[in-house]
Amino acid sequence: MLVSGRSVGVVSTARITHATPACAYAKTPSRDWEVDGEMVGVAEGCTDIASQLIYNNSYAKVILGGGRQYFLGRNDLDPELNHTNSGRQRLDGVDLTQVWKDDKDRRKLSAEYVWNKSQFDSVDPRNTDYILGLFEAGHMQYELDRDNGTDGEPSLAEMTQKAIQILQKDSKGFFLLVEGARIDHAHHDNNARRSLYEVLALEDAVKVANDMTDESDTLIIVTADHAHVFNIAGYPKRGNDIFGVVDNVGEDAIAADGIPFTTLLYANGNSYDWGNRTNVSSIDTTHKDYLQVAAAPRSSETHAGSDVTIYARGPMSHLIHSVHEQHYIAHVMTYAACVADNTQRCDHLENRDPNSANKNHDRTYLYVMCVLINFLHLYFVHV
Ligand SMILES: [Zn+2]
Structure with a gap:
């Protein structure tokens, strides 16, 4: 020291x-x-x-x-x-x-x-x-x-x-x-809200x-x-809640399977949905306990390079x-x-x-x- x-x-x-x-x-x-x-x-x-x-x-x-x-x-x-x-x-x-x-x-x-x-x-x-x-x-x-x-x-x-x-x-x-x-x-x-409030x-x-x-x-x-391994996805409308679902209607915002996604996502972690994508438009993704979806399953999300x-x-x-x-x-x-x-x-x-x-x-x-x-x-x- x-x-x-x-x-x-x-x-x-x-x-x-x-x-x-x-x-x-x-x-x-x-x-x-x-x-x-x-x-x-x-x-x-x-x-x-x-x-x-x-x-x-x-x-x-x-x-x-x-x-x-x-x-x-x-x-x-x-x-x-x-x-x-x-x-x-x-x-x-x-x-x-x-x-x-x-x-x-x-x-x-x-x-x-x-x-x-x-x-x-x-x-x-x-x-x-x-x-x-x-x-x-x-x-x-x-x-x-x-x-x-x-x-x-x-x-x-x-x-x-x-x-x-x-x-x-x-x-x-x-x-x-x-x-x-x-x-x-x-x-x-995979808990973005708690993490970002720690940043504040x-x-x-x-x-x-x-x-x-x-x-x-x-x-x-x-x-x-x-x-x-934390990402901000593009193309939500201006003013959309950062913790919300990408809200643009059109090919820019809708995933190929027709299910919406949140602006904030993780590349891995314990919130992987095991192949059954949840329709996040019916969930309060702004709640402090909401876990953003991860692309690959892990018990704990990893650091990044x-x-x-x-x-x-x-x-x-x-x-x-x-x-x-x-x-x-x-x-x-x-x-x-x-x-x-x-x-x-x-x-x-x-x-x-x-x-x-x-x-x-x-x-x-x-x-x-x-x-x-x-x-x-x-x-x-x-x-
Ligand atoms: Zn760590």
Whole structure:
């Protein structure tokens, strides 16, 4: 993880031990080794991802997401479920949330552990330097299903805002990764409406980040790690509901078998109709539970090989352009942040007068946010 004396935060709507957030803080041969119960007999000497987050990353100031079950001992009561979820909780019996709290107490740091929205809302970022928020036993809820009441969960934008408020207090800057993880999950179920509303939740988070930072000192990168086999069919009338049936009458819109089709379709997945095409004109295809038809049967829709988009704003954003291999993005981030092999790049800036009128620019704040489209993730780095 990019640290180099700067503050660090990780935010995701998935389990915080899931693939993308774990990449920011853990090393493991298998993404599935999120908890010790997944490693029995196969991973002697290795440490599960949840343990790595708590024991090896005590400097991380912001940890917000789902996946509470992997941080509780197998006999611990889950505070939200009101029972143990022992099949998924930790075999070693360790309550890692308590380990996190004890570490902060021992070091006399201002820290809050929260697991619902009212607790989250009550955290004052002005006098809180460390926050651990685990809002679901597993993944957080889809935005379309989210309980935003006091017992519910914060939105991705709300988590992003709180994260930046806490991390921005560090005059040396910060790195923040924000993932809109569940865009991907809904696509895997051929559930376009839930997926696209997750995109809107991510858009809200990007707006928050843009509004709270200055492009003269903060690099924001928004991209995806892969696409999905998700398509928009042509020729519906202008203004037709994107979740609806292609409504043009005529040879442009009607399939060869005379049965209409929806604008949104998948190339594969669990909504394959086994050769009997359903007449979708008699179905509410705009409902959040409607699953768009897939062309080939699979238990789970797959990722795709098409290029994904990438956007950047702020210092060194000009390095993001045209078509890039994915690993290039990491080099841009380290170069812009003056870390890893690029520490010398900012040496001349360190010596400038901190009271100069242009001090923000002189300090070379770097705030990198990668938002992954389709499978949208946000990464923030702020130096
Ligand atoms: Zn996926």
